[in-house]
Every structure is written in C-alpha cells, then in structure tokens.
Amino acid sequence: MDTMQGAARKKHVLDDAESPGRVRYLILMRYSVPEEMRKGSLIGNIANDLGLDAKRLRSGRARIVKGDSLQYAELNSDKGVLVVSERIDREELCGDTTPCSFTFEIILDNPMELHHVTVEILDVNDHAPTFQKDKINLEISESATPGARFLLGSAEDLDVGVNALQNYILTENDNFVLKQHVRPDGLKYAEMVLQKPLDRELRPQLSLILTAVDGGEPPRSGTVNIKVTVLDANDNAPAFNQSVYTATVVENAQRGTYITTVNASDADSGTNGLINYSFANLKGNVATIFSIDEDTGVISVIGDLDYEKVKKYDIGIEAKDQGGLGDSSKVIVEVIDVNDNAPTINVMSFSSPVSEDSPLGTSIAILNVKDIDSGGNGNVELKVDQNIAFKLKSSLRNYYTLVTDALLDRERVSEYNITVTATDSGSPPLSSQKTLTLKVSDVNDNAPEFAQSTYEAFVLENNPPGVSIFTVSARDNDWSQNARISYLLDESAWGGNPVSSYISINAESGVVHAVRSFDYEQMKKMKVCVKAQDGGSPPLSSNVTLNIIIQDQNDNAPQILYPVQTGISGVAEMMPRSADVGYLVSKVVAVDGDSGQNAWLSYKLHKAGDRPLFEVGAQNGEIRTVRQVTDKDAVKQKLTVVVEDNGQPSRSATVNVNVVVADSFPEVLSEFTDFTHDKDYNDNLTFFLVLALAVVSFLFISCVVVIISVKIYRWRQSRLYHSNLPVIPYYPPLYADASRTGTLQHVYNYEVCMTNDSRNSDLKCIRPVSQSLVSIDASGRDTLRLAQKAGFLTDSPEEVETISPLSFQSTGNPVLSSTLRRRKQNRNFTARLQL
Numbered sequence: 086m087d088t089m090q091g092a093a094r095k096k097h098v099l100d101d102a103e104s105p106g107r108v109r110y111l112i113l114m115r116y117s118v119p120e121e122m123r124k125g126s127l128i129g130n131i132a133n134d135l136g137l138d139a140k141r142l143r144s145g146r147a148r149i150v151k152g153d154s155l156q157y158a159e160l161n162s163d164k165g166v167l168v169v170s171e172r173i174d175r176e177e178l179c180g181d182t183t184p185c186s187f188t189f190e191i192i193l194d195n196p197m198e199l200h201h202v203t204v205e206i207l208d209v210n211d212h213a214p215t216f217q218k219d220k221i222n223l224e225i226s227e228s229a230t231p232g233a234r235f236l237l238g239s240a241e242d243l244d245v246g247v248n249a250l251q252n253y254i255l256t257e258n259d260n261f262v263l264k265q266h267v268r269p270d271g272l273k274y275a276e277m278v279l280q281k282p283l284d285r286e287l288r289p290q291l292s293l294i295l296t297a298v299d300g301g302e303p304p305r306s307g308t309v310n311i312k313v314t315v316l317d318a319n320d321n322a323p324a325f326n327q328s329v330y331t332a333t334v335v336e337n338a339q340r341g342t343y344i345t346t347v348n349a350s351d352a353d354s355g356t357n358g359l360i361n362y363s364f365a366n367l368k369g370n371v372a373t374i375f376s377i378d379e380d381t382g383v384i385s386v387i388g389d390l391d392y393e394k395v396k397k398y399d400i401g402i403e404a405k406d407q408g409g410l411g412d413s414s415k416v417i418v419e420v421i422d423v424n425d426n427a428p429t430i431n432v433m434s435f436s437s438p439v440s441e442d443s444p445l446g447t448s449i450a451i452l453n454v455k456d457i458d459s460g461g462n463g464n465v466e467l468k469v470d471q472n473i474a475f476k477l478k479s480s481l482r483n484y485y486t487l488v489t490d491a492l493l494d495r496e497r498v499s500e501y502n503i504t505v506t507a508t509d510s511g512s513p514p515l516s517s518q519k520t521l522t523l524k525v526s527d528v529n530d531n532a533p534e535f536a537q538s539t540y541e542a543f544v545l546e547n548n549p550p551g552v553s554i555f556t557v558s559a560r561d562n563d564w565s566q567n568a569r570i571s572y573l574l575d576e577s578a579w580g581g582n583p584v585s586s587y588i589s590i591n592a593e594s595g596v597v598h599a600v601r602s603f604d605y606e607q608m609k610k611m612k613v614c615v616k617a618q619d620g621g622s623p624p625l626s627s628n629v630t631l632n633i634i635i636q637d638q639n640d641n642a643p644q645i646l647y648p649v650q651t652g653i654s655g656v657a658e659m660m661p662r663s664a665d666v667g668y669l670v671s672k673v674v675a676v677d678g679d680s681g682q683n684a685w686l687s688y689k690l691h692k693a694g695d696r697p698l699f700e701v702g703a704q705n706g707e708i709r710t711v712r713q714v715t716d717k718d719a720v721k722q723k724l725t726v727v728v729e730d731n732g733q734p735s736r737s738a739t740v741n742v743n744v745v746v747a748d749s750f751p752e753v754l755s756e757f758t759d760f761t762h763d764k765d766y767n768d769n770l771t772f773f774l775v776l777a778l779a780v781v782s783f784l785f786i787s788c789v790v791v792i793i794s795v796k797i798y799r800w801r802q803s804r805l806y807h808s809n810l811p812v813i814p815y816y817p818p819l820y821a822d823a824s825r826t827g828t829l830q831h832v833y834n835y836e837v838c839m840t841n842d843s844r845n846s847d848l849k850c851i852r853p854v855s856q857s858l859v860s861i862d863a864s865g866r867d868t869l870r871l872a873q874k875a876g877f878l879t880d881s882p883e884e885v886e887t888i889s890p891l892s893f894q895s896t897g898n899p900v901l902s903s904t905l906r907r908r909k910q911n912r913n914f915t916a917r918l919q920l
Contacts, residue, residue, distance in 0.1 A: 132165025145193030210248035210301025214240035228318030239274035240297030319408025349404030424511025438524035529621025559617035575614035639732025641678035673706035685731035
C-alpha cells in the first residue's frame with residue numbers, strides 16, 4: 086500500500102516566532118502508514134498539514150532532525166511531502182508492542198520552527214505462525230485415562246491484531262481432541278485431550294499434524310508434526326505449585342545471577358515421578374539471556390540485560406515426567422533500571438560564524454538532550470561553561486536555546502569553544518559533553534595604532550634623492566581587509582613648499598623616502614604628519630608626527646673674515662721692534678657654515694721656521710710674539726695661517742698676514758712698497774698713485790660729510806658710548822655662528838682716536854649700522870698724501886714714525902689693522918672714521 090492510511094494533526098504554539106532569537110514549536114503531527122511500504126512511498130503532505138507552502142520550506146531549510154535510531158522518513162522540501170526512506174518492519178521496530186510508531190522533529194529556520202511528527206506503523210499479515218520445533222514427540226502411557234491433557238505448546242506469530250494467531254487445527258483421529266486456551270497475557274496455546282484410551286498392542290504410535298492459523302486476509306498458517314508413542318502406565322501428571330512466578334533483576338546483573346526457582350510435583354513414583362523442567366514458548370532472545378536447570382528448576386542469568394530494550398520478560402515453564410505427562414506455568418521477570426546510560430546532546434541548529442557586533446540574546450544554537458534511562462535516571466539538566474559570553478534558555482522540556490549573554494569582541498576572543506554538559510539525576514549521575522566551536526566574524530571597529538605619538542628620523546645632508554629615511558609602522562587589531570593599512574602623507578606645507586616635494590611614503594610598507602637632497606645650512610629639520618588608514622568600510626585612521634632632523638656634514642670649508650685677502654693688495658700689520666713677548670700683532674677671524682664639531686676651528690702657522698718670532702693661538706687665532714725682536718729679524722714678516730675645522734675629513738683655509746717690524750714711518754712706507762712688489766704688479770706706479778690720491782680725496786670728503794651728518798643725528802638721539810676694547814674683536818674658542826648659517830649677521834662701527842703721545846690705540850664701539858664700507862689702499866701712500874695735503878701731517882715724511890693701513894671689507898665688516906702714532910709734533914692728531 087503506497088498511500089497514506091490516515092493522518093491527524095494537532096498544533097500547539099509554544100513561542101512567538103516573530104520575536105528575534107525565539108523558537109516556534111509545533112507538536113503532535115500524526116500519520117498512520119502500513120509496514121513494508123516501498124521506498125519513496127507517500128506518508129503525508131506535511132506542507133498542507135502545516136499550512137505552509139513549498140517556498141517557506143525551502144527558505145527555512147526545512148529538514149528532519151535525525152535521532153540515534155534509523156530514520157525511516159524523508160522530507161521532500163520541493164513538494165512538501167514526507168516519504169518513506171527505508172523499509173519499515175513493524176515487528177523489527179516494535180516487536181509485539183502495539184500501537185507501533187516512531188517520532189521525529191522537523192525544523193525550519195528564519196524564523197525557527199520545530200514540529201513534532203509521530204508516524205504510526207500499521208501491521209500487515211506478512212508473517213505466518215511458526216512453531217519452535219518441527220516435531221513434537223509424546224510418549225503416552227496406555228493407561229492414560231480419557232481426559233488426560235497433553236500440552237502441544239503454542240505457535241509464534243509476529244503479527245498483531247487480526248493478523249496474529251487465531252486458532253489451532255489438529256488432524257482428525259479417534260483418540261484425541263484439540264483444546265485451545267488463552268493465557269492472561271493473551272497467548273494462545275493448544276493441548277490434546279485423550280478422548281479414547283490408547284491400546285499399545287493395537288496401535289503403538291500415532292502421527293498427527295497440528296496447524297496454527299492466523300486471521301489475515303488471506304490467512305497464513307504453520308504446522309508441526311506430532312509423534313505419539315504409547316507407553317505403559319503413567320497415569321499422574323506433574324503439577325506446579327504456582328501458576329505464575331514473579332521475580333526482579335537489575336539490568337546490570339552479572340551472568341550467573343539467581344532469578345527464581347520453579348517447583349512441580351508428581352504423584353507417581355519411581356521413574357514416572359522424575360520431573361524435568363524446561364522453557365516453553367520462548368519469544369525473541371530469551372533463551373540467550375536466561376537458563377533453567379532441568380533437574381532443580383533454578384532460573385539464572387546467562388546473558389546481558391538491558392532495561393532500555395526489554396523491561397519485562399514472560400517465560401513459559403514446562404514440567405514433564407518420564408511418561409510425557411506435564412504441567413505448565415509462567416515466570417514473569419521484571420528488569421530494574423539502573424543509571425547506565427549517559428545523556429546525549431543533539432545539535433539541531435547551529436549558526437557560525439557570528440558577527441562581533443551581534444546584540445545580546447542572539448540565538449547561536451538549538452540543542453536537544455535525551456536520556457533513555459527511566460525515572461530520575463532519565464531527568465537531564467543542561468549547563469554551559471561559566472565565565473563565557475553565552476547562556477542557555479529553555480522553553481520546552483529537553484530543548485534548549487544557546488544565546489549570547491555579553492557583547493562579543495573578535496579582537497579579544499576570535500573563537501569560542503563552547504562546552505555544554507548534560508547531567509542526569511541518577512546515583513551516581515552520568516554526564517556527557519559536546520563542544521561547539523563558534524567563530525566570531527570581524528567588523529571594522531578598531532583604528533590603526535602607532536606605537537608612539539611622535540617619531541624622529543635622522544638624515545645626513547647631501548643625501549641622494551630616493552634614499553630611505555625612516556619606516557613608520559602601525560598595527561590594526563581587526564582582521565583581513567579591515568586590518569590592511571595604507572600610509573599617506575598629510576597634504577601640508579613646510580617652508581612654503583608642499584611636504585610631498587621633500588619626502589614621499591610607500592603606501593604599503595610605510596617606508597619614507599627623500600624626494601630630493603637636503604641642505605643642513607638651508608633647513609635644519611621638518612615636521613610632517615603621516616596618516617595610517619585601514620581598508621574597512623567606512624575606513625578608520627590615525628595620525629603620527631614624524632620629525633625629520635637633518636644632520637650636518639662637513640661640506641663647508643672655513644671662511645676667513647679677517648684679514649681680508651684682495652686681488653690688488655695685501656694686508657699688513659705693524660709691530661714696533663720694542664714689542665714685548667706676547668704682544669698682540671693681529672687676529673685671524675674665521676667662521677664655518679657647518680655646525681657641531683664640523684665648525685670647531687683650530688689655527689696654526691704654516692712653516693714657522695727654527696726660531697719663530699710669532700705664534701698663533703690654536704683656539705682664538707691671535708697672533709702674538711714669542712720672543713723679543715732682534716736685529717737679525719727681517720723687517721718684513723710674511724705669515725701663513727692655516728685654519729682647519731674638526732670634521733672628518735677636515736677642511737681648511739689659509740690666509741697670509743704681512744707684518745712689518747718697524748719703529749719709523751719711512752720704514753713702513755718702504756716695506757709697503759716691497760709688499761706691493763711681492764705681488765708682481767708691473768703697472769705704472771705713478772698712475773696708481775695719482776688714481777689712489779684722487780679716490781682717497783673723494784672718499785675723505787664724502788666721509789667727512791657723512792660723519793658730520795651722522796654725528797648730528799646721533800647727538801639728537803642719544804649720547805655716545807665709549808669703552809676701551811681691543812682693536813680686534815674677540816671670538817670665543819670653538820666659535821660657531823649661533824644661527825648655523827655660516828655668516829655674520831651684524832655690522833659694527835669702529836671709531837678710532839689717536840694722539841701723538843699714545844702708544845696704544847683707543848677703540849670706541851658704536852652701535853651696528855648698515856652703511857656700505859669702502860676699501861682703502863693697503864699701502865697707505867694715498868692716505869698719507871691726502872693727510873699731508875689736508876694739513877694733518879707735516880710735509881716731511883720723516884716726521885711720521887709709524888702708520889698702519891686700514892683694511893675694509895666690501896661686505897660691511899670693518900677691521901682696524903693697527904694704530905697710527907705720532908711723536909714729534911705737540912699738537913694732537915685725531916682721525917675718526919665711521920664705516
């Protein structure tokens with residue numbers, strides 16, 4: 086039969102399916118189908134019965150939750166029908182239990198629904214009655230009186246109801262009639278009743294056939310041959326002292342455990358009174374579980390008991406004497422349950438991964454627990470690990486929903502091993518565990534982070550373009566694309582130029598490269614902002630400040646500020662022959678555009694000779710005498726001063742300082758002439774003298790006008806400051822320009838006052854000015870002539886003892902070389918030059 090025999094449905098809603106995280110339970114869907122249906126046969130249209138369409142079944146991923154037993158039903162979600170998936174044998178499934186059914190659950194998602202389905206299996210007449218033996222041998226004494234009963238046992242029919250055993254039929258004969266009896270448990274058995282005494286001499290053996298017939302359509306039957314051997318007198322049959330024996334045994338009883346003892350008595354004596362005990366009409370596997378001692382009637386355990394399979398055994402007992410007479414009884418053995426089965430946990434639905442931003446109460450899984458023990462041994466409690474972000478909720482017995490109990494954070498815990506434990510109420514309790522591995526999916530909730538808020542990178546100046554300066558690195562606690570970091574430069578400006586014109590950054594590696602070569606003298610450092618941005622949607626970012634410090638290299642040689650070397654004349658200093666040891670002749674002033682130790686300058690004389698007259702301060706550049714002047718010393722002294730910095734490798738510059746050792750002015754003039762000749766100038770001397778006189782005259786008149794104007798202006802503004810200071814400005818050791826630019830940023834005015842009696846010059850420092858300076862001929866000839874013509878000096882050059890020329894820088898920094906002194910005239914000679 087391929088069609089459904091009948092269907093009944095009862096719906097009971099246990100939860101609101103519209104509430105998020107809730108489960109909708111529907112129970113008691115019932116169908117009836119006959120056994121032995123072919124695979125694929127229709128059980129019922131579950132979609133129509135539930136009021137659902139096929140689209141809902143597909144979208145909800147409708148499926149059958151399989152239990153531990155063999156699944157006999159299959160759901161066709163496309164058609165919405167239940168069909169047979171395996172051959173159903175009612176006898177194998179339920180034995181003699183009636184009614185026979187199996188149950189399962191159908192689950193749907195979005196929203197979750199759970200439907201309980203029971204399928205009742207109807208019996209068909211597919212088994213014929215069978216006897217345990219093919220032949221029954223009876224030995225009956227000829228003295229047996231009419232009415233004597235001889236047990237023939239019963240046939241076994243695995244079918245139930247009308248298809249089960251109905252009656253017995255015995256072959257017609259003159260001696261016996263068939264009687265049928267029914268036990269209290271419904272078992273039908275047959276016995277022969279002697280109707281006419283036997284006569285061994287007339288007929289020593291009889292052959293009969295006993296037929297068992299069921300009530301199926303068409304009926305089925307089974308037969309057994311009965312062989313009756315006629316014996317001599319045994320006219321008393323054994324009799325049991327109880328019609329029913331009862332006993333109990335625990336299901337974990339060991340083999341050999343005593344059950345009970347049956348007892349029957351026989352009034353006969355001798356061999357006719359000896360009784361043998363045996364099992365009769367055994368069903369199933371009883372013979373492999375229990376045994377009986379045929380002499381004593383002791384019943385014991387020889388196999389394994391299982392309360393979950395068989396809870397009670399009905400065992401037929403026979404007692405026969407040697408003459409074949411006998412009696413029957415029954416032993417009922419009840420099996421007592423022990424807690425020998427641990428609970429089982431079935432995962433009916435499980436959602437993994439789950440997003441880390443899931444709200445509280447999000448459903449993760451639906452769990453079902455079962456324990457096949459009975460009573461308290463079958464009561465199960467399900468628990469989840471403590472101190473995790475999940476909990477269990479139960480809205481139906483033995484069904485639990487696992488939901489989130491705290492906010493998830495993938496960066497803190499990316500994967501949970503959720504262990505649920507089912508424990509029964511037995512003594513001792515048994516438990517089982519199941520671990521669910523739940524992965525947490527990432528959302529972009531973390532911005533990239535730098536290890537520091539500020540980084541410093543150092544780069545040497547004169548670097549080649551493209552060189553790697555620094556590597557910035559940030560980390561993002563997110564995962565995959567959300568943790569993919571790109572590095573960008575903030576579009577800002579530095580020094581009037583965009584930052585991108587100085588440096589660039591690799592977006593993937595964070596390596597910062599120099600776009601061009603840096604110059605420490607132009608730029609000491611720069612500050613840039615680097616942004617790290619992840620690949621999330623929307624992206625998150627963070628910034629870090631990168632201070633790029635440019636380090637100095639020794640790429641600038643020292644620059645000589647004083648004395649100034651020109652192409653047309655040399656610089657000469659005058660020193661009297663009576664100068665003491667340590668007399669300050671001059672000072673070499675130099676600066677270095679580098680910084681640090683690259684700008685530390687040292688001074689030394691080049692080729693000082695065996696008995697040098699001068700020495701130069703290694704740190705301050707001061708040229709002083711080291712001994713008294715002798716007659717052997719030349720009047721003209723040419724010194725070469727080497728200025729070196731402290732860089733690696735060091736750089737140097739040289740300057741020539743001409744010193745005239747003389748006490749009279751004519752000597753000075755002659756030496757100046759010599760110095761001029763040393764320069765190998767071959768031009769006409771007269772032309773230069775005339776030209777120099779014209780220039781000096783013009784400059785002198787201009788200076789007088791300017792000095793008078795400035796003095797009037799200064800007189801109005803403030804009073805004049807006077808101080809006695811060295812002629813040559815003093816620079817401290819290890820001098821370096823504070824601004825690190827390599828140039829002196831100030832211009833100074835020097836006012837020199839000279840008298841005819843003073844041997845030392847008086848220097849008065851005036852505030853810095855910015856007027857342009859002029860260069861006066863170092864030989865001093867035009868200056869002297871101009872002074873004589875103006876009336877400041879006598880007409881005779883012999884009256885001038887000593888004069889030292891002034892050297893001026895075209896850049897605006899004046900330096901006074903020496904002093905002018907006069908002795909022979911009583912009037913004061915005052916010369917003031919403001920530059």
